[in-house]
Amino acid sequence: MKSATQPPQPPTQTRRERLRAETSAEIKAVALRLMADGGPDAISLRAIAREMGMTAGAIYGYFDTRDALVTALIVDVYSELLAAVEGARDRLPADDVAGRIVAWGVTLRAWAIANPEGFRLIYGDSLRGYEPPLQEAVTASEKRACEGLTALIAEAWPSAANRYCDEVYAWADFDEALVEKVRTAHPDLPPAGAAVAMRVWGRMYGLVALEVFGRLSPLAHDPARLYEDELKALVRDLGLTPA
Amino acid sequence: MKSATQPPQPPTQTRRERLRAETSAEIKAVALRLMADGGPDAISLRAIAREMGMTAGAIYGYFDTRDALVTALIVDVYSELLAAVEGARDRLPADDVAGRIVAWGVTLRAWAIANPEGFRLIYGDSLRGYEPPLQEAVTASEKRACEGLTALIAEAWPSAANRYCDEVYAWADFDEALVEKVRTAHPDLPPAGAAVAMRVWGRMYGLVALEVFGRLSPLAHDPARLYEDELKALVRDLGLTPA
């Protein structure tokens, strides 16, 4: 994973710290591998330790608890997913708003189908009695996703605005930090735009989650088709013309 | 629960069978109670047995495995949910199609918010390595949900059809049993109608699931509002005029 390329660096990191970071990374890597075959529940401290030739207790030197490890994994996997969708969006020209929205959506599904266990890790509520704290770090990823979609909605707003003119929201209806970022990035977008972004998010998430959780495939044999048509309808509903 | 009112009945059920059925029902009831506080993972055979003054092994006389019990719970809870949404739909006159669709959606969310653990049980992929078989009985509930929504789409089809005229589907794209029921109930509905029904399902599910899984509330303070506006947009997108 980590290529060995910073030897002349002054010891901003001691040898101990480096070894420590490497072990920590290996724990996460093994955990992800175990999850890939066997589902999120296959992430057990004992199994990871076994795989690494350690005892389970040793992991407590790196993560306070199993849930802390899972949280770290979620953060990592989530940022992979975000990089994928953001990349797909940014690969299209800024004036092709419809294309960018569809690209985001298509990439979301493609990633989810390719990494179903990762998707479950992030969005399935799995993992024992997890979620109560729902770490700040996870919420940060959530915000980043929301910002990305909001940016797209802001681009689409000129054509979409008149469809949502009767929906009056206040900025106070949304998370403060998120609002601040959105308002500086898109000063002309009204609160209703943020609301639309979250609704679009739900609309994309719905079909993808149903499919990954196995709730769609027994009924419809071509969920990809279903999803793509939904995306087309989505951009149409935003006043854009799909490609 | 079960009132004691069928004494003159001939022993279509022996005393043994009755006791057996009662114990089975108690197991499920206790399991649901444990789940209500403590989440789906709190359903442990040992905890149930403890609560009932039995040993864990005794439960194997009633359910082959923990997953079998969970499946039975899912079926029960799912049919509760379905009864709720179908009831809400049928409480409105047949000609108020928009109202019936919104009622279905609103009731879905209301039920989910009132029974978050039940919703997780059904739709969260939780529960250890569950899901592989995804019992026939569960899929049956899925179909019933889909049929219900398809009925609504069929009612809306006169006004919605022209919006989906370019989407050509075949009945072969869908589950055979589902298709048969839909076609006899709504002979004029084309396959694209079934596709729209599933997409509507995904659209409703998306926001509700995000909220129940705690992924929406940190960002938006009024998810109900968000959801209701989405439902309004949904019926509008079907060519209907919301109330």
Add this chain to the structure above:
DNA sequence: TTGATTTACTACACGGCGTTTAGTGAGTGC
């Protein structure tokens, strides 16, 4: 009524889990 049989259940064991605690040996810093 009595004897055979079915049934519901207990007791116990196995292996796996997360987590804690006490102890050990090698690497680090003065």
Add this chain to the structure above:
DNA sequence: GCACTCACTAAACGCCGTGTAGTAAATCAA
């Protein structure tokens, strides 16, 4: 060279699902 920190092991605790052997009571047949 010495004190010390740190990564780790070993063993235990109390959970869990699951299988097996045994028991006592309910049921049925004569």
